[in-house]
Amino acid sequence: AAIEGDLDGPADQLTVAEIAEHPFGQVQFTGRRWPLADVRLLAPMLPSKVVCVGRNYADHAKEMGGEAPASPIIFLKPSTTVIGPNVAIKLPASSERVDFEGELAVVIGRPCKDVPAAKAREVILGYTIANDVTARDQQKADGGFGRAKTYDTFCPLGPWVETVLDAADVEIKTELDGEVKQDGHTAQMVHDIPALIEFISHIMTLLPGDVILTGTPAGVGPMRPGQTVAVSIEGLGTLTNPIAAR
Amino acid sequence: AAIEGDLDGPADQLTVAEIAEHPFGQVQFTGRRWPLADVRLLAPMLPSKVVCVGRNYADHAKEMGGEAPASPIIFLKPSTTVIGPNVAIKLPASSERVDFEGELAVVIGRPCKDVPAAKAREVILGYTIANDVTARDQQKADGGFGRAKTYDTFCPLGPWVETVLDAADVEIKTELDGEVKQDGHTAQMVHDIPALIEFISHIMTLLPGDVILTGTPAGVGPMRPGQTVAVSIEGLGTLTNPIAAR
Numbered sequence: 264a265a266i267e268g269d270l271d272g273p274a275d276q277l278t279v280a281e282i283a284e285h286p287f288g289q290v291q292f293t294g295r296r297w298p299l300a301d302v303r304l305l306a307p308m309l310p311s312k313v314v315c316v317g318r319n320y321a322d323h324a325k326e327m328g329g330e331a332p333a334s335p336i337i338f339l340k341p342s343t344t345v346i347g348p349n350v351a352i353k354l355p356a357s358s359e360r361v362d363f364e365g366e367l368a369v370v371i372g373r374p375c376k377d378v379p380a381a382k383a384r385e386v387i388l389g390y391t392i393a394n395d396v397t398a399r400d401q402q403k404a405d406g407g408f409g410r411a412k413t414y415d416t417f418c419p420l421g422p423w424v425e426t427v428l429d430a431a432d433v434e435i436k437t438e439l440d441g442e443v444k445q446d447g448h449t450a451q452m453v454h455d456i457p458a459l460i461e462f463i464s465h466i467m468t469l470l471p472g473d474v475i476l477t478g479t480p481a482g483v484g485p486m487r488p489g490q491t492v493a494v495s496i497e498g499l500g501t502l503t504n505p506i507a508a509r
Numbered sequence: 510a511a512i513e514g515d516l517d518g519p520a521d522q523l524t525v526a527e528i529a530e531h532p533f534g535q536v537q538f539t540g541r542r543w544p545l546a547d548v549r550l551l552a553p554m555l556p557s558k559v560v561c562v563g564r565n566y567a568d569h570a571k572e573m574g575g576e577a578p579a580s581p582i583i584f585l586k587p588s589t590t591v592i593g594p595n596v597a598i599k600l601p602a603s604s605e606r607v608d609f610e611g612e613l614a615v616v617i618g619r620p621c622k623d624v625p626a627a628k629a630r631e632v633i634l635g636y637t638i639a640n641d642v643t644a645r646d647q648q649k650a651d652g653g654f655g656r657a658k659t660y661d662t663f664c665p666l667g668p669w670v671e672t673v674l675d676a677a678d679v680e681i682k683t684e685l686d687g688e689v690k691q692d693g694h695t696a697q698m699v700h701d702i703p704a705l706i707e708f709i710s711h712i713m714t715l716l717p718g719d720v721i722l723t724g725t726p727a728g729v730g731p732m733r734p735g736q737t738v739a740v741s742i743e744g745l746g747t748l749t750n751p752i753a754a755r
Contacts, residue, residue: 311557312587317655337655339585341558343714357711376661407653409563409583414712415622465603466660468589 265290266299266423270500275300286424287372287388287471306347306420307391308370310474313340313418314463315366315395317408319478320451326481331453335462338408340395340476344418348502353416353509354488358398363486364479365437365445365494368393369456370424371473378464380457386469387460389426392494392502393476394419394437399485419504420474430456433497435480440490447480449496511536512545512669516746520545532670533618533634533717552593552666553637554616556720559586559664560709561612561641563654565724566697572727577699581708584654586641586722590664594748599662599755600734604644609732610725611683611691611740614639615702616670617719624710626703632715633706635672638740638748639722640665640683645731665750666720676702679743681726686736693726695742 265286268277277299283291317336318324324331346352354361372388396418402411430449437445454462459475486492488508495501511532514523523545529537563582564570570577592598600607618634642664648657676695683691700708705721732738734754741747 312589314587332651334651334656336651336653337659338653339587339655339659341560341585341713343558343716355711405578405580405582407582407584408655409585410580410712413583413585415714465601466656467587468661470589 264302265292270425271498304348304422306345307422307424308420308472308474309345310342310472311470312342313344313474313476315340315412315476316454316459316478319453320447320480321453322447322451322481323479323483326483335454335459337463338412340412340418343415344413346416346419346504348419348421349504350419351416351505351507352394352396352419352486352492353414353507354486355398355414355509358401360399360485362397362399362483363437363439363444363492364395364397364483365435366393366395366476366479367430367433367435367449367496368420369460369475369477371469371475372471374468374470375464376468378460380461383457383460388471389424390428390430390499391420391424392422392496392499393474394492394494394502394504395476395479419502421502422500425499428498433499436495437482438493438495439484439486444484445480445482449477451480452477510548511538516671517744550594550668552591553668553670554666554718554720555591556588556718557716559588559590559720559722561586561654561658561722562700562705562724565699566693566726567699568693568697568727569725569729572729581700581705583709583712584658586658586664589661590659592662592665592750594665594667595750596665597662597751597753598640598642598665598732598738599753600732601644601660601755604647606645606731608643608645608729609683609685609690609738609740610641610643610729611681612639612641612722612725613676613679613681613695613742614666615706615721615723617715617721618717620714620716622710622714624706626707629703629706634717635670636674636676636745637666637670638668638742638745639720640738640740640748640750641722641725665748667748668746671745674744679745682741683728684739684741685730685732690730691726691728695723697726698723
């Protein structure tokens, strides 16, 4: 479906318009429409892969005790981590500290490989919001991203894909129970979106619906059961998820 | 399709029998059969994820300059890394050293989560052979598995899935241009297959066709364009791939 209305305005004035097939290529509308409040949004994509970029904001690299790397550091989340808006992030009993990481997510629109930065815009369908949920203690213990990033529910995506955003300099903000924890701008990325697409597509073929998480600004921190985490991006909206024990 | 005959015997005596639908659950044969020599085998699975285990043979952990970890260290390869038998492994120009890593691969047969080790056998469809191709210089430079493990063609799988193998103690051997480079036994795994399935399925839901690479024995080394790499597992057969520059 497509969302119609002002994404930065009140949600009760948004409309959901059904599309006939998939969102890649020319979209056909069926003519059926509902108020957003009457619809439950699922994750906007079921990606074949989610490629994440580590330490891509200098202030976050610093809070993690390091510097931003000269080349992007990438890792993967499996499709089984993906949940939609308002679905609970489940904290595994095996971790003592599970953190939020609000991020801008790029959604790929067509199969591509070896895309030069100058042509990156052509392969982007649009943007959505992600929370790169992380078992921080396990990341430190393992010295790597594998287990810490791959638990079921550790990749909330949504609430929708915005296809006309200029994502080069928008505010990105994470609130925990209404308290602002992260507040950055995408212009602070060490490697910008075209550079990331060039780098990643040199390594692997990207497929329609694949998602790139572009890194998180400073301010990451732990979540507890019963809390609610909300990531907002200017021009995109808000991705909200409750936290629960597994 | 299903392979009929002695997998450790001459390949020209094997037959390929077409099956009606997918290989999960009770298999129906269509009755059509061909000699193996008349068929081009593709990768036996298109996994939604390939979960790999690092340093799971103590002698390989030692050659990498460390010890085998107390808990399994996991990482992911995306589906875009998968190729079948006899398809070329392409060496990216960005790496100076791309290594073979012969591995036993477990193929998951049903959706599952939180599988105790004692019940692991119930979720296994069978076994195949994998080559966990690795850009070793990039693994060292990045201090992680992301980029080094995820190039297109970096996960040869095949030649087929063996559904009746006892994989607990079989020989695993890698030859480069006919010279034996790795020669181990699956019994040398630090974390055995049931333990790996318990560990991984605690983290993430496994889906039919998902593949777990169980680690590589000592003897890993670089490949050059024009060479041929062959991984053989007792009772399973041989996975052969030529090497090419990209």
